[in-house]
Amino acid sequence: MSSDSLLLLITLVVIAAAMLRHRDRKSEVDCIPEIEVAVRKAAELNRPAYFIPGSRDIDNIQTISALSMLKVVARYCAEYDVELIIPVSKSMVMERAREVCNAAYEEAGFSDRWSSSQVSYTTDDPLGFVAHVDGMIARAKPAVCFMFGFFAGESLLLAESSYNVAEVTIAGTAVPSQIPFFVASCDTTLIGEEFFAASAMLSGNQEDIAMLQGLDAGKQLAIGIILAVVVLSYLTLIFKPEMYESFLTIVDNLLHGGGR
Amino acid sequence: MxxxxxxxxxxxxxxxxxxxxxxxxxxxxxxxxxDVSFRDEPSELVIPIFNHIENLEPGIPILISMEYSPTSEPELAPMAKAVTHHAFLAGHPICYMSLWPEGGMMINRLTDQVFATYPDAKYGKHWANLGFKVGGEMVINSMRDSLQHIYATDAFGTSIDQIPLFNDINNLSDFGLLLSFSGGSPGLKEWILYAGDELDIPLAGGCKGVGAPQFLPYFPGQILGLFNGLKGASEYEAALINSRYNIDADMLEATTRMxxxxxxxxxxxxxxxxxxxxxxxxxxxxxxx
Amino acid sequence: MKRNLAQVVLSTVALLIVLSAFLPDTDGGFSGIVKSADSYFPIWFSIIAVFAFVLGASSLIGSHVRKIKDRETDWQYSVVTVLSFAIVLIVGLAKLGGASGLEGDVSDPASVLGRIFSSVLSPLHATLFSLLAFYMASAAFRSFRIRSLETTVLLVSASIIIIGRLPFASKLFSFLPDALQWLRPDKLSLWMLLVPNTAGQRAVLITVSLGVIAVALKYILGMSRDMFGGQK
Known part of the structure; x- marks a missing residue:
């Protein structure tokens, strides 16, 4: 096994171990309050809420996390009697979103407030999807727009259209290049792994909290490795400067599996 | 008051x-x-790409993979055009391919325009078009081992055994430079992960201006240089204008679009x-x- | 029972995919079987996605036909949608103007579908994408203000990058002495992109990758309540 594969395996084992070990711990994190506040605002204004679960299919982990967020939003919408509209760009996401919302409305005890036609599919083409959703948003004037999941060039087109009509816009994505657009246009933005963490925090399940602890363990491992390499490279530079280049080559080979 | x-x-x-x-x-x-235009200056992001092509021995082929669609064509096509002009003038055969379905159309548009200005440019000798192939990173993985294994024919259905340009090309390692002009995924990132990181071949690329922050962490370790949006193309054109080649500035698009x-x-x-x-x-x- | 079966399928497939990343590239034996299974999964997903498209298309047509029948608000747009859908579907299935038969290339540029693609879809895409320039301007005007420390940092960095990307940026501050040449906006903007931006991007990349691993493990280890319909 190459050294980069070994590093990946260690990371996997550390995260999995942390998740399984902390499974029964009590949750120390509360729900993110902005989402409930936004849905309450929509109820006060008697205007709908829009939820856009990204533009990728169900095989994308960000779409799966977005659907976890959808469950929480749907529960709030059911409780506050806010019409929830979910435009999607993939048919498998449409089916899954319907199941998630159905379960959320049932759990909240308001299944009569839910209709599967609230989830609508338009096209797989991201720009065609944006054109459709922008049109829907401009006509329906929702009070709140949630944008969670994987977005590419369509992020700013959706965020600006939402900002122009909605009272509150909340976004979350782990796509680094799209984060600045959401930060500039939305009221609240969940950045990178914050987005994954938020879906777990909001659910409040012990299993999801365990995931957060796994994530923390992974971060500790990453920080440990980075610090160790930095400290060792400085020590080499100070005490054995002639070995500095060889040290860097060894590190490079280790991280790239010796393939370069 | x-x-x-x-x-x-x-x-x-x-x-x-x-x-x-x-x-x-x-x-x-x-x-x-x-027709307002401003003359640019080459930056340290494009100079390594320019110098690498200059220092390559004439005759060594260059691979250009065009992963973009009409949406990002205005920003990315000028980069591919500038490199095509340079590679042709420096005597390097160019092989075009794409991992995007729309890429085939983009290659045709570009080659029709650029090679129309060089009457002595011959298909199969100076350039060839492998067209679009489905599979994303799987295509790159296969090309690492064998080009003939994944491409039996070029984009026009001619067996690549009958195309002189491919006589000495067996896999990705036989190219002097890999370039990916990428408007999204699969694109430059996949080329870095599955070609540049795995083989010791010089790799560079171009992306939309908004995508540059995503690729800069790979510079200069994993990529030789980067065309940072339209400005990157205009910087490369400036390098071409300042070079030994007698190139007509009107043929260069990015400077005009800047x-x-x-x-x-x-x-x-x-x-x-x-x-x-x-x-x-x-x-x-x-x-x- | 239904849930358990789905979990078993999920965990088995996911573990095989993960395992294939750690096994050597060989044709035979256990490693060969795992590698070959791994190469089939994306194809299976594509096949399932094709069937799912029928669901999506029927939902799209169903909702728009209902809108037209009930003469709901803006029903005229629905007529355009249904007509466009029907035309493109017929033209594509019949391969009008292009090579016919099962082997015929659907994306042949000379076919009617190819022409629709290059004359209708491409300009529409380019138009929509060009809206970004306008949206960026309004978002920048609104967000880059001296209101708080964060927005001021945004303003300063954005201004340096915008000025640094002007073709004449290097000449703007050429009067600076050699010792202060690093203050030139083109140099500063490149430094900002290569140093602070790269540091931030790497941090986001590393944490996002860890987040992806953690979320994936949650589902592989069967620790999720909501993956298969809500109830555990």
Missing amino acids: RNRFISIFTTIDNIDRRLIYLMLAITISISLFA GPQTIAHLVIMVFLVLGNISTLALFILRRLR
Whole structure:
């Protein structure tokens, strides 16, 4: 096994171990309050809420996390009697979103407030999807727009259209290049792994909290490795400067599996 | 008097976004019609790519993978064109391919335009088109081992055994430089992960201006250089103009297109200054009360 | 029972995919079987996605036909949608103007579908994408203000990058003495992109990758309540 594969395996084992070990711990994190506040605002204004679960299919982990967020939003919408509209760009996401919302409305005890036609599919083409959703948003004037999941060039087109009509816009994505657009246009933005963490925090399940602890363990491992390499490279530079280049080559080979 | 100022600055502070759109549309249109252009200078992001092609022995082929669609064509096509001009003039055969379905059309548009200006350029000798192949990173993985394994024919159905350009090419390692002009995924990132990191071949690429921050972490370790949006292409064109080649500046698109983009940047800066003056003025005027 | 079966399928497939990343590239034996299974999964997903498209298309047509029948608000747009859908579907299935038969290339540029693609879809895409320039300007005007420390940092960095990307940026501050040449906006903007931006991007990349691993493990280890319909 190459050294980069070994590093990946260690990371996997550390995260999995942390998740399984902390499974029964009590949750120390509360729900993110902005989402409930936004849905309450929509109820006060008697205007709908829009939820856009990204533009990728169900095989994308960000779409799966977005659907976890959808469950929480749907529960709030059911409780506050806010019409929830979910435009999607993939048919498998449409089916899954319907199941998630159905379960959320049932759990909240308001299944009569839910209709599967609230989830609508338009096209797989991201720009065609944006054109459709922008049109829907401009006509329906929702009070709140949630944008969670994987977005590419369509992020700013959706965020600006939402900002122009909605009272509150909340976004979350782990796509680094799209984060600045959401930060500039939305009221609240969940950045990178914050987005994954938020879906777990909001659910409040012990299993999801365990995931957060796994994530923390992974971060500790990453920080440990980075610090160790930095400290060792400085020590080499100070005490054995002639070995500095060889040290860097060894590190490079280790991280790239010796393939370069 | 103070109230009058407050009212003026509040109006500027809350300027209708449609006015910003209108101002941008007017200034960009005028600069397009007036043919406004500015000469750029090569930056340290494109100079390594230019120098690498210059230092390659003539005859060594270059692979250009075009992962973009009409959406990002205005920003990415000028990069591919500039490199095509350079590679042809420096005597390097060019092989085009794409991991995007729309890429085939983009290759045809580009080669039709560029090679029309070189009457002695011959298909199969100076350039070849492998077209689009489905599979994303799987295609790159297969090309690492064997080109013939994944491409039996070129984009026009000719067996690649009958194309002279491929006589000495067995896999990716036989190219002197890999370039990916990428508007999304699969694209440059996949080329870095599955070709550049795995084989010891020089790799470079280009991306949209908004995508550059995503690729800069790979420079200069994993990529030789990067065309950072339209400006990257215009910098490369500047390097070409300053070089030993007698190239007609009219053939270079990015320098011309940078004119309207520069004007748009200046308009945005004017609005930023206006917005901040009004914010500061309102802050001071309200404190004076 | 239904849930358990789905979980078993999920965990088995996911573990095989993960395992294939750690096994050597060989044709035979256990490693060969795992590698070959791994190469089939994306194809299976594509096949399932094709069937799912029928669901999506029927939902799209169903909702728009209902809108037209009930003469709901803006029903005229629905007529355009249904007509466009029907035309493109017929033209594509019949391969009008292009090579016919099962082997015929659907994306042949000379076919009617190819022409629709290059004359209708491409300009529409380019138009929509060009809206970004306008939206960026309005978002920048609104967000880059001296209101708080964060927005001021945004303003300063954005201004340096915008000025640094002007073609004449290097000449703007050429009067600076050699010792202060690093203050030139083109140099500063490149430094900002290569140093602070790269540091931030790497941090986001590393944490996002860890987040992806953690979320994936949650589902692989069967620790999720909501993956298969809500109830555990």
